Amino acid sequence: MVGLSSSTPLVWILAGEASGDVLGARLIHALRARNPHIRFAGVGGARMAAEGFVSLFPMRDLAVMGLVEILPRVRQLSRRLDQAVEDITTQKPDLVITIDSPGFALRLLRRIAGLGILRMHYVAPQVWAWRQKRVRKFPGLWDELLCLLPFEEEFFGRHGLKTRFVGHPVLQSGAQEGNAARFRARHGLADNARVLVLMPGSRRSEVPRLLPVFGQMLALLRTTLPDVVPVVPVSPVVAATVEQAVRNWPVHPIVVTDVQDKHDAFAAAGAALTKSGTSTLELALAGVPMAVTYRVNPLTAFMVRRLIRVPHVAMVNLLAGREVVPELLQENCAPDVLAREVRKLFEDPAAAQAQKAAFAAILHGLEGPGGALPADAAASAVLDLLAAKGRV
Incomplete structure (x- = not known):
């Protein structure tokens, strides 16, 4: 049993930092404009809260960067990961969307791989910049990857990963x-x-x-x-x-x-x-x-x-x-x-x-396909994936 019904899908979203919070808020707004019955759960910040989103725990607990800087917070991050997995297991959402924050997000996607829940990652990991061999670990982590940069669609496609370019959200930042x-x-x-x-x-x-x-x-x-x-x-x-x-x-x-x-x-x-x-x-x-x-x-x-x-x-x-x-x-x-x-x-x-x-x-070069706003293009991708699996 996944979700309540095809008309009220539950989408679980993870945003781990301020930029992801902005993307998540715009995505929630765009999805609700098309289907006001969609429900949301997960982790986000103030921008997502302004859209009525209730975060499982404070997003600031995940906002850390750097190979050395992260070491003192490993135990806390591990506890938050367990908490997120438990919530997803309990709620059984129709779709889990992780936004950026690959250090945490990809671990979460891996942990829930056996639950039979649709998974989408929004903002491609920048493996094309360094340690490109890491892309070999991605198959099976998500059902679709949404990317912000036009060359990423081709890069990840070469590795057999379903990828969709949706445009860069900076264009609608104002x-x-x-x-x-x-x-x-x-x-x-x-x-x-x-x-x-x-x-x-x-x-x-x-x-x-x-x-x-x-x-x-x-x-x-x-x-x-x-x-x-x-x-x-x-x-x-x-x-x-x-x-x-x-x-x-x-x-x-x-x-x-x-x-x-x-x-x-x-x-x-x-x-x-x-x-x-x-x-x-x-x-x-x-x-x-x-x-x-x-x-x-x-x-x-x-x-x-x-x-x-x-x-x-x-x-x-x-x-x-x-x-x-x-x-x-x-x-x-x-x-x-x-x-x-x-x-x-x-x-x-x-x-x-x-x-x-x-x-x-x-x-x-950052404009989305067909001139759509990036958030609208991302919402279309979400709804297309849900529809393909009979969830909406």
């Missing part, structure tokens, strides 16, 4: 719809103030690595760009951590947790420093010139460098096939290097314009 005047008025900024966006990440394990470097960089910038106003957009999950970390900065930043305020900050910004990942695509959509920077535990960095198989870390560079934005990683994630790059972004209009020109072509 990042390009910010209002610069509204941001300056709300925060009392002069028209000539140089707004610098600093994006340290969405996980509690990564934020403390970038914020001290950003603070030291601002101290160097004060001598040459005294009118720079730093803005730090972060998720509510790490807001308290960020507020504590920036108390002693030489220039107190504007910490932004509201999505609209973040997009307004993008519209007002003349430059940005960001961690690698989806944030680079958000900034590209908003037309903000940027440099990408990142720092992890040295042991983690050593291991990753031996395994990585792509020439670029920044998503915009990877999609363009060349270095559109500077990548300042590990030893180059240093205050003097970052300060020099920020000055260039603010004072070299040609360099900034070259980035913006490249962004348009990159974003065009």
Whole structure:
């Protein structure tokens, strides 16, 4: 017995971090628009809660990244995995959807493989970037994989995995719809103030690595760009951590947790420093010139460098096939290097314009099939899978 009936399917969703929470919320909204009787259970954050979703346990318990950083939390993660498996076994949903967070999600999919429940993974594991042999472990983990990048459909298809490209959700993020005047008025900024966006990440394990470097960089910038106003957009999950970390900065930043305020900050910004990942695509959509920077535990960095198989870390560079934005990683994630790059972004209009020109072509390639919004394309994939198995 799976689910209550074909008209009231139960979909169990796992989102393990802030970006997955956003995807899950949009997916729930799109599915309910087509079938208001669909029920949901699982693990999610505030964005999914706003759609009426009740999380089995706090999503923040899963928001950890890095080979070394994860070790102290192995026992807690193991308990949460057991809890998720028990809930799925008890509820017997019609479909389990895991969103990103491969470290936890793929273990969950493996644990429930013998239950006869449909499984879907949303956001392809980036095995094409490093340790490509891992793809051999995926057959049998899910019934369908939803991918965000156009080349992933072909990559996973070569390995016999049913894969569907649904478009990249950044295109419906609204990042390009910010209002610069509204941001300056709300925060009392002069028209000539140089707004610098600093994006340290969405996980509690990564934020403390970038914020001290950003603070030291601002101290160097004060001598040459005294009118720079730093803005730090972060998720509510790490807001308290960020507020504590920036108390002693030489220039107190504007910490932004509201999505609209973040997009307004993008519209007002003349430059940005960001961690690698989806944030680079958000900034590209908003037309903000940027440099990408990142720092992890040295042991983690050593291991990753031996395994990585792509020439670029920044998503915009990877999609363009060349270095559109500077990548300042590990030893180059240093205050003097970052300060020099920020000055260039603010004072070299040609360099900034070259980035913006490249962004348009990159974003065009991320449009979903038939021009559908990514969440709608993902909802179609979910309903198609359920219908194929007679569950809806």
